[in-house]
Amino acid sequence: MKRTxxxxxxxxxxxxAMAQSSVSVYGRVDLSLGNLKELDKGxxxxxxxxxxxxxxxxxxxxxxxxxxxxxxxxxxxxxxxDTGASEDPFWKGESTLSxxxxxxxxxxxRSSTIYDEVRGLSASSSVFDSAFTPSSNGVFGSxxxxxxxxxxxxxxxxxxxxxxxxxxxxxxxEDPDAKADMIGAKLGYKxxxxxxxxxxxxxxxxxxxxxxxxxxxxxxxxxxxxxxxxRNGNAASGxxxxxxxxxxxxxxxxxxxxxxATGKTEKAGATSSKASGFGLGATYALSKRxxxxxxxxxxxVKDGSGTKTADTRLFAVGVRHDF
Numbered sequence: 614m615k616r617t618x619x620x621x622x623x624x625x626x627x628x629x630a631m632a633q634s635s636v637s638v639y640g641r642v643d644l645s646l647g648n649l650k651e652l653d654k655g656x657x658x659x660x661x662x663x664x665x666x667x668x669x670x671x672x673x674x675x676x677x678x679x680x681x682x683x684x685x686x687x688x689x690x691x692x693x694x695d696t697g698a699s700e701d702p703f704w705k706g707e708s709t710l711s712x713x714x715x716x717x718x719x720x721x722x723r724s725s726t727i728y729d730e731v732r733g734l735s736a737s738s739s740v741f742d743s744a745f746t747p748s749s750n751g752v753f754g755s756x757x758x759x760x761x762x763x764x765x766x767x768x769x770x771x772x773x774x775x776x777x778x779x780x781x782x783x784x785x786x787e788d789p790d791a792k793a794d795m796i797g798a799k800l801g802y803k804x805x806x807x808x809x810x811x812x813x814x815x816x817x818x819x820x821x822x823x824x825x826x827x828x829x830x831x832x833x834x835x836x837x838x839x840x841x842x843x844r845n846g847n848a849a850s851g852x853x854x855x856x857x858x859x860x861x862x863x864x865x866x867x868x869x870x871x872x873x874a875t876g877k878t879e880k881a882g883a884t885s886s887k888a889s890g891f892g893l894g895a896t897y898a899l900s901k902r903x904x905x906x907x908x909x910x911x912x913x914v915k916d917g918s919g920t921k922t923a924d925t926r927l928f929a930v931g932v933r934h935d936f
Contacts, residue, residue, distance in 0.1 A: 665908075673726075716772060717769060737838045753876055781799075836863075902936065911925070
């Protein structure tokens with residue numbers, strides 16, 4: 614009888630431990646058929662991976678350590694579904710370990726930067742922040758764009774402070790042959806349908822400083838987002854001033870979206886290039902996990918004399934499945 618009670622207690626303890634921990638496998642496959650036309654390269658029809666969002670396979674888990682403290686991990690692999698080829702590095706999406714509690718969250722490893730999250734907010738209603746979004750696909754960064762992920766990164770997210778949120782981060786320079794460190798910061802305010810944020814990112818390796826102010830608002834019948842971005846570079850790369858705006862209209866299972874972006878690079882006080890573009894797109898939810906979509910993106914870049922240095926048009930229709 615005593616042994617039976619001990620065994621039952623052990624089983625109960627194991628059950629409690631399992632209840633405090635969770636590990637899940639998730640993923641996404643996104644494939645489309647489309648046509649890409651580029652300046653001096655002509656037009657090509659192709660099967661394209663990740664036009665709505667990147668194809669991925671991931672593992673994540675959380676353990677309750679008690680006293681409000683939790684340990685979490687996330688490992689996310691990116692690959693091209695049209696060929697089966699892995700992207701480099703293998704855990705390109707994320708590979709992190711974190712501790713969170715009343716003090717906030719401390720995250721270590723490779724992940725997106727908090728400045729990238731502000732960029733994402735600025736495009737959240739601009740053609741689904743996808744390959745059809747003009748700001749993140751050729752318009753921004755005519756003088757040199759930012760790095761969205763860093764290795765060896767330490768990120769601290771502030772604890773809940775009413776409507777305020779934010780964080781700071783630093784990527785360690787472990788490359789003996791090049792500067793690879795980065796400093797970032799984010800501060801935001803979210804209240805109901807309104808979300809405002811400012812992000813900063815300093816990349817030593819590129820000698821660039823980035824600053825973005827982003828906003829999004831959900832009116833119910835439509836949501837809008839927008840942002841203003843500044844890049845301060847060196848004499849060779851110049852400085853960028855960039856703007857984006859987008860709108861998404863939900864119609865039941867159907868969502869329609871449009872986006873516009875423009876940017877300008879200046880060197881020594883003179884305009885060295887201008888970029889502009891627009892995007893249109895639609896998604897239709899077949900279920901909670903499967904969407905049909907279609908989109909168009911067109912953008913061009915001109916140098917200081919008005920000559921086109923880039924002229925791109927992308928059209929595609931596809932399907933995305935989450936699991």
